[in-house]
Amino acid sequence: xxxxxxxxxxxxxxxxxxxxxxxxxxxxxxxxxxxxxxxxxxxxxxxxxxxxxxxxxxxxxxxxxxxxxxxxxxxxxxxxxxxxxxxxxxxxxxxxxxxxxxxxxxxxxxxxxxxxxxxxxxxxxxxxxxxxxxxxxxxxxxxxxxxxxxxxxxxxxxxxxxxxxxxxxxxxxxxxxxxxxxxxxxxxxxxxxxxxxxxxxxxxxxx
Numbered sequence: 001x002x003x004x005x006x007x008x009x010x011x012x013x014x015x016x017x018x019x020x021x022x023x024x025x026x027x028x029x030x031x032x033x034x035x036x037x038x039x040x041x042x043x044x045x046x047x048x049x050x051x052x053x054x055x056x057x058x059x060x061x062x063x064x065x066x067x068x069x070x071x072x073x074x075x076x077x078x079x080x081x082x083x084x085x086x087x088x089x090x091x092x093x094x095x096x097x098x099x100x101x102x103x104x105x106x107x108x109x110x111x112x113x114x115x116x117x118x119x120x121x122x123x124x125x126x127x128x129x130x131x132x133x134x135x136x137x138x139x140x141x142x143x144x145x146x147x148x149x150x151x152x153x154x155x156x157x158x159x160x161x162x163x164x165x166x167x168x169x170x171x172x173x174x175x176x177x178x179x180x181x182x183x184x185x186x187x188x189x190x191x192x193x194x195x196x197x198x199x200x201x202x203x204x205x206x207x
Contacts, residue, residue, distance in 0.1 A: 002062045006052035017042040017052070019107075021063050026111040030060060030119045057123055064127050067108045068134040074101050075138060087146035088194050088202070091169075095190050098173040109177065135170070136162040152201040161201075168197075 006014065020042035024033040035056050039046045053059040078100065079093035102109035112131075119127070140162040146152045152161075172193055176186055 001054060001058045001065075003052055003054065009052070013042075013044070017044065017049075018063065018066060021059055022067075022107040022111065025060060025063060026107040030056075030123075035059065057120070060119075060123065061126060061130075063111070065130050065134075067105075067111060068131050070105070070108065071101060071112075072134050072138055074105070080138060080142065084145045084149065087142065087149070087151040088198060090142060091165075091197065092190060092194055094169065095173065095193070098169070099176065099186070102177050132163075132166060136166045139165040139169075150203050153203050156201075 006017075009017075017038070020038045024038050024041065033056075035049050035053075036046045038059070039049045049059070053062060075094055075097050078097035079090055084090075140158060143152070143158045143161050143165070147154045147158065172189075176189060
């Protein structure tokens with residue numbers, strides 16, 4: 001991970017290092033990327049990089065966590081900012097935000113699409129924990145609001161629902177973004193996705 005010396009750097013220098021690492025890891029993968037290459041593209045010495053990070057693994061984990069934080073904040077600003085409206089409408093807005101995120105942050109999007117392919121197992125476990133917890137946190141908050149507003153069933157465990165939504169949204173979003181043939185009717189797919197969620201989660205009025 002990042003050392004204190006990295007955070008003490010001027011902001012523009014930190015940005016150069018982050019962007020160089022993002023570009024390299026997203027385009028070449030973990031094994032084909034070197035600290036030396038990142039240092040060269042960022043305009044710093046290789047030795048300095050080892051003062052800023054605990055090594056290539058530490059740098060990679062920092063970039064992943066940086067990206068996870070950025071993604072959560074992006075989604076909050078786009079879909080979860082302001083007063084609560086309706087659970088299913090906000091899920092729709094989160095899906096739309098996921099599509100715009102992939103366009104606004106192509107390197108991060110590419111990194112996360114291939115993040116579990118070709119990385120050491122010990123890193124993969126840490127990444128799964130980081131990305132899952134940060135991703136589930138936004139769904140957890142939305143779930144509790146939805147239960148309070150009686151938009152969804154209250155007989156299901158919110159922790160289970162946060163995992164359920166995190167998994168579904170990740171896989172569904174990845175399927176849309178990586179549709180190689182470009183044949184997906186995105187709006188229809190989102191409509192069908194929301195309809196299935198409603199059937200399983202929407203709170204029914206009982207007499």
